[in-house]
Amino acid sequence: MIEVESLYFKYPLANDYVLKNISLKIGLGEVVGIMGGNGSGKTTLIKHFNGLLKPTKGFVKVFGKDTRKESVAYFSKKVGLVFQNPGHQIFSDTVWNEVAFALKNFGFEEEIINKRVKWALEFFNLIQYKDMSPLLLSGGEKKRLCLASVLAWNPDFIILDEPTVGQDFLQKEKLIEIIKMLVTQNKTVIVVSHDVEFIWLLQPRLILISNGIIVKDGDCRSVFKDDSVLEKCGITKPQLVELYEELYPLIERPPVDIVEARSMMLKLLRGLK
Amino acid sequence: MFWLAEGLVYRRQESIIHSLDPRVKLIISLSLFLLSLFSSTIFEFIILLSAIFLLGVLSKVLRRMIKTITFSLTFVIMIFAINLLVGYDLIFSIIISLRFIAIISSSSIFFLTSSPDELDLVMRSLHLPYDLIFAFVTAVRFVPVILLDAVQIIDSQRSRGLEIEKGNIFKRIRNYIPVLIPLIVQSIIRSEELAEAMESRAYGFSKKRTSYYTLHFKRKDYFVLCLNLTLVVLFILLIHLFHL
Ligand SMILES: Nc1ncnc2c1ncn2[C@@H]1O[C@H](COP(=O)(O)OP(=O)(O)OP(=O)(O)O)[C@@H](O)[C@H]1O
Numbered sequence A: 001m002i003e004v005e006s007l008y009f010k011y012p013l014a015n016d017y018v019l020k021n022i023s024l025k026i027g028l029g030e031v032v033g034i035m036g037g038n039g040s041g042k043t044t045l046i047k048h049f050n051g052l053l054k055p056t057k058g059f060v061k062v063f064g065k066d067t068r069k070e071s072v073a074y075f076s077k078k079v080g081l082v083f084q085n086p087g088h089q090i091f092s093d094t095v096w097n098e099v100a101f102a103l104k105n106f107g108f109e110e111e112i113i114n115k116r117v118k119w120a121l122e123f124f125n126l127i128q129y130k131d132m133s134p135l136l137l138s139g140g141e142k143k144r145l146c147l148a149s150v151l152a153w154n155p156d157f158i159i160l161d162e163p164t165v166g167q168d169f170l171q172k173e174k175l176i177e178i179i180k181m182l183v184t185q186n187k188t189v190i191v192v193s194h195d196v197e198f199i200w201l202l203q204p205r206l207i208l209i210s211n212g213i214i215v216k217d218g219d220c221r222s223v224f225k226d227d228s229v230l231e232k233c234g235i236t237k238p239q240l241v242e243l244y245e246e247l248y249p250l251i252e253r254p255p256v257d258i259v260e261a262r263s264m265m266l267k268l269l270r271g272l273k
Numbered sequence B: 001m002f003w004l005a006e007g008l009v010y011r012r013q014e015s016i017i018h019s020l021d022p023r024v025k026l027i028i029s030l031s032l033f034l035l036s037l038f039s040s041t042i043f044e045f046i047i048l049l050s051a052i053f054l055l056g057v058l059s060k061v062l063r064r065m066i067k068t069i070t071f072s073l074t075f076v077i078m079i080f081a082i083n084l085l086v087g088y089d090l091i092f093s094i095i096i097s098l099r100f101i102a103i104i105s106s107s108s109i110f111f112l113t114s115s116p117d118e119l120d121l122v123m124r125s126l127h128l129p130y131d132l133i134f135a136f137v138t139a140v141r142f143v144p145v146i147l148l149d150a151v152q153i154i155d156s157q158r159s160r161g162l163e164i165e166k167g168n169i170f171k172r173i174r175n176y177i178p179v180l181i182p183l184i185v186q187s188i189i190r191s192e193e194l195a196e197a198m199e200s201r202a203y204g205f206s207k208k209r210t211s212y213y214t215l216h217f218k219r220k221d222y223f224v225l226c227l228n229l230t231l232v233v234l235f236i237l238l239i240h241l242f243h244l
């Protein structure tokens, strides 16, 4: 459980608040999308969830504990952050050690480390590279490696900053599968993204941020109905929502993915015949 | 980490000093720098440091100048301690430390008040080879970028349970490996990208470079230059009188 209460945040030496009066609660087993224009404060917000940044005013509590009271390592064990740029974390001599790094920091036993690293590498189809230098992987593979290195320690919250940048279609589909699987294990996945189509396929609870203020927080279907707020945040609608609005009232709700859209269309066409 | 960048890096600002010709700013900085090198009494350093701080106030960079000094305080203390340990007396150790502070803060005047573009123009007016100028200016320009990288790398590794400040001194040094390697790799990647981007824009194609901006002394530049010269001469005369 992450609780944010009247959070204000200002970077040291800056004049203006980057986050203003943010309050929200995120429980376990949720998928949460965070969207907003460049510089609206998304990355700044998620850095509060494991205590990397501390509120200037207000508080953030993770499982009831104020983030000011414990170390970043303490909270990171429960809240795993995957940053946008793999270049900012990859440093080990081998792919295996890259994944093992965090587990060693958190003080897991040797045997458990080996088991978890093997699992994570197999899960992300990276096991064949285990003795290779991670710097030799392709961009998309590096991104997957970062994800693997966080999932390996099994945190309750997984936060992904722009996970789809530079990923091919197949990897995006796979990512959606992984996120859905994690949720069935009662984990919470928070995704920061500019990719509306990707967000729509996740069908998350969607939080919109503009200029450091939460302007909308609700399930994605209702959020994508609110034209004025979408415009304010500079967000376009997913194509499937556009399709639904075009055809309304012939279909009763926007299809959640292409498979459902197809069956809706077929049904519609049969009805017309 | 960020306060470190604040103390070193140029930021667009307006003040009497900022608006001077960069060559004048360089000469002011340089005169103070040279005077600090050759000064040898506490009294001289009091005058020099007052002048430096006065310039800091006039150019509105005093706060950041003080940050640079606080950052270098570790070195100052080291220099002071080593001098004492080696057997020099207290006064001499204090003078050496003051000299170090004066050198640092006088050179920071130029870098805090002149943009990389101005630095480029100054170096060109000295007729240095352009490749050298380019390398130097790019290095200066990239300091804030690299510091920003460093902050993000530290955030990434802390999120993976790295506790930099934990352990004995050897452990602490080792803790920096996960920060330094990505930092170096990123810098190499960036310089390669820069080189490619420059070549695709025909860097080095024409032998004769022209410049969009050119430097011209204005009346206030001449005035400040004369003032600077007068004060330097006065200072040297004064010191010699005192020594008499
Ligand atoms: N370390 C920092 N120091 C000072 N200001 C910062 C720092 N990091 C970010 N900012 C500023 O805070 C604001 C919010 O930045 P943030 O990175 O949170 O935006 P974002 O929503 O993640 O944007 P993007 O979509 O581009 O990733 C921006 O105006 C940025 O310039």
Ligand SMILES: [Mg+2]
Residues within 6 Å of the ligand: A042, A043, A044, A161
């Ligand atoms: Mg961001």
